[in-house]
Amino acid sequence: MVEFDFDVYLRCGAVGDNLKYQWTHNNIVLVHYNESDIIINNVQSSDAGQYQCIVSNSVWRVISRPATILVVARVPGPDMITHPTDTSAAAPFSAVFTCSASAFGHINITWYKNNEAYKTIANKSNFTLTSSHNVTTSNLTILNVAMKDSGVYYCEAWANKRATQSRLVNLFYAVLYVEGVPLKPAVISTSAVTLTVNDFNLSMTCMPQKNNFDYLWERNNGLLPSRAQGIHTSHMSITNLMPEDSGEYRCVLSNTTGTISSDYFKLTIEVSLPLILNHPKNASVNVFDPVVFECMAEGFGFITITWRRDGYKLPSTATTQTTRSQNKIISILRITKTVGYYGGRYYCIAVNEAGMTTSHHANLQIQVPIPEIVDFPRNITVLPGRLANFYCLALSYGSLVYDWKKLDGSSLPNTAIKSFVYRNFIGENTTFYHLAVSNTQMSHEGEYCCIAQNQYGTTTKCAWLNFFLSSPNNQYQLQLEQVL
Template structure:
């Protein structure tokens, strides 16, 4: 007989016993009369009911008691159920019911009961729903030869229904195991559950088997990036039974350490970049070994060993091109390079580690360094000196001490030139002619400088790369006036009433800027170079001299004697130097004795500022001089030429004289020489030339 037919018979019997007519109007329908549930799960019992028209349901509940002589108990009032049962239906037709967290004690038959508002309106649905509560079970089978175990998850509720299962080891989910059969890879307590009902697990079964190390791998602690200077620990992970008793570590294929029992770690303190490499470990127990995969240890660090190199190597010649390269060891690689010259930043090139200098010049000479940076820090290179070599340039001449170059001082001319390597040879030129060639001596010294040292100087600076000449440098020697004398215009006989010009001549650098005239020792107001006497008369007779001055010093001339007597003025110049006086006096005496009469006169004494002058100085006379005492030069030979103004060259006279010493210092002779009258009526002149000193003598004819 079918379940549906049996239910109908029971309901009919109950309705007949209760004496209620219209049994077909009372009905309870159970969708699943038999339910098997797993221990710990929740069970929902689907249900529907109906009752006669005109009734109203006042009470609904479920019960697991079925006794005819007493009213069944509502499960919600049972202490074992009241927190675990829920009525999901209503008072119309739905009577679904749920029990939470079922256990084996909940295995029973459950009925739905409802009561209406009419007399006799009580109904209980037959035959009820039978609930069977069972637990999943794990069965273990183990092969003694290999120690391998097989676990099977048994399900007595649905033995013939395919289900997906999940497995747990020591309460933790075992991935990718959805079958009812499991071959465990390691020891532990295993349990199973239906997929999507993971909270309902079987009782755990302990698995213990022996095997060689497997799943061997290396891990590092702390995890993440490994920074230089930190400490890290490499751990050799594996599964083995019995436990591993020896671990061996390898770096880049070479054994580096073998630790004792159960010490599965390798610690590196203060790790360095040299510790980077590929590591692996080998774990060994009594059943064999397990070898890990290679594990790369990548030690990261800020730039170090930073230095500058140059290409091409060797000497750096001006005009060439060079490349400076910033070399640095870093992990991760350098991302920013910054260049400096003599302490000042000159370039920030990002990831460009080269600094190019095209057409290099001496201005590029200096100390260079670079900064190399990554995210961990910066490394600074040592200084690199770029020494640009070039031929001499900017060659010039300077003088020391600066300022005017005064005659008699000492000066140093310096050849200045910029060159690398330094100049090795200096050559000096004066007025275009080479005067000195010296290796590594750039100075040209002139001691006790004279006016003859004036000129245009330049130098050549030379070394292996070339030669460069300086610009011309003018050496201008300044000196106080010298060789000062008085010149008379016109020369010869001067008629009384004529105009006579006395000229003060002097050699000086810079030129004389002040002339002062004196007559008989008294200053004359006129200050120019020329002193003019107009309408000359006897009162103009006297001794005249001049004093000259420039910014360097002063000098005094000889005495010029103007003697106005009768109708004619005789103008006699006296030599400023003693030697010149001697020469002139001797000359006049000789000429007088050989050609005419001599007359005595009182000696006129001339003086100079400096006393005795150089005999080489030019001396102009009409002069009178002081007699000279014997000296070491008494044997000085004098040459004189007396040439009358004549058309005949035969009138030229030559004489050689020696001046004897005269004891009569007060006696001075003047000589008048009378020549035959010529058609031109000109006068004669006596000239002497020796060592740039010229003596002029004018002798008037009576």
């Protein structure tokens, strides 16, 4: 019996020389199953039935007893009903995590810490497991929480050969614990302080067992940083931490009966190198188009960002814009007008008092097109001796050079003159490249090509010069002369 989508392994054993194997399914030969061991992957309803192995050699042929495969519906795995939650604690207090799962059949729950199976320690931690109406609940209790107990915990429920994992949760060690003896324990009881540092912000909470206290937070028996908020409340925070915020902190509680304080907690902030959060990205633009690169860095202290191109100075059209938010800095590099030699590798350098960090290189490619002939020469048919005119107009980035040549490689006629002339183009007078062939002869017939070239390539357009064998108007002209 096997569930849908599971694999089935079948083995056929025989003794003899030069054995050949062939498997059948419901007496139908399975062409591709000709080994002693076979695996049927992801079984479906069509795979159910009887399987037999035929073993043969040059002397004999035998058939195994049938093996029956029954395919049944999959039994669902466990559902996680209750997930553990984040908690904070410190000795002599305990931390308790709870998770519950439901499933048909027996459920086994395993706890993990930092992705390793958690093992209980005598007089330190224990498990409890209770089951009722297809629901199993497991509690993990850690006694006298110490620093080494902090970490990431989760539970995993197993049932019907399937597993379901809970959410990941954290156990925070309450590093500041008030051990002082109050003047009147009935009024001021033992207190604890928790500490959280997140995204360059510090948060401390003083947790007395009773209310009606006056709160005061201290650092080194003196004043707190100017960015400290809530210094007379149970919750104190410092935004945008700086190295100068290092020191020893404590919480002081008082009322009319006396004063009690927590132990000092030593906070040390070391300046590390800036971290590049967003690296500049590769870009490809057409010549003369703008381009923008962005770099974001994070770190303690005052951070500056500079830009480089292949280790050299930036183009003259480049400008930078910088914005700051707490410990983050964003620098935008803009090049308003690109030219061909602006291409290369661009990168940013973030610097603070600890040193500098260099971003990944971003490649800038400048796409420069070859000239485009927007008005090309036209085919011409003339009488011998007449004038033939060809015109050409091209657009190009950078310098542009024109020339006229014959396609067959022969020289231009001696009477050919190259020049620039003004002609109307889309309603405006525009400079065209002109080829005039005067006193044309039959030997001048052929293709005349306009060549437009810049430093990135060449474009060519050609037109034919043809001749009338006789004037189409000759007969008309003779009649006119007779009349005159």
